[in-house]
Amino acid sequence: MTDSTISCEVDGQPFDLRRFGCRDMGYGQRSALPLLPFRLCLPASMLAGLVGEAYDDFLQTCREDDALLDESDLPALRDAGYPGIAAMLARHQPLLAELLVDYLYRDLLDAIAAHSGAQAYRPRRSGDPRNADARRHFTVNALKKAQFASDEIVLEGQGYFGTWIIWLHQLR
Known part of the structure; x- marks a missing residue:
């Protein structure tokens, strides 16, 4: 069952x-x-x-690293006061969008897939066709952009279609 809000x-x-995933290796x-373009739209309220x-x-981790090193890799996050996700959604959406693309992409894409009922089609071991699936499975190669528009967030990037039959042949 898919979620109609996404x-x-x-x-x-x-x-x-339900046939959506993110590239494990080589993201x-x-x-x-x-590579084909993809676009995901979901309510911003779902992000938390x-x-x-x-x-x-x-x-x-950012707080601890900044305190330890006495400098910041993300000065905009430090200058905003390390706000929680609710504050980011309310007052710092461009910064949150940047963090999603650069640092939290895997967590976000995996959570969207899980929330939507995606099934991972993975072989038990290299070359094992028992879990091969001929249905088209889309794999995100890269999340390129996140942008807030009204009360939703739009995610754009590139990915590819493949089946495990193709992937298994590549693994041999």
């Missing part, structure tokens, strides 16, 4: 998020399979439930 388009066509790297815990962990 919409996804791949190459301009509606896509069922953002060149793909042997053709999707990445709240991961964001809190990230925030704590």
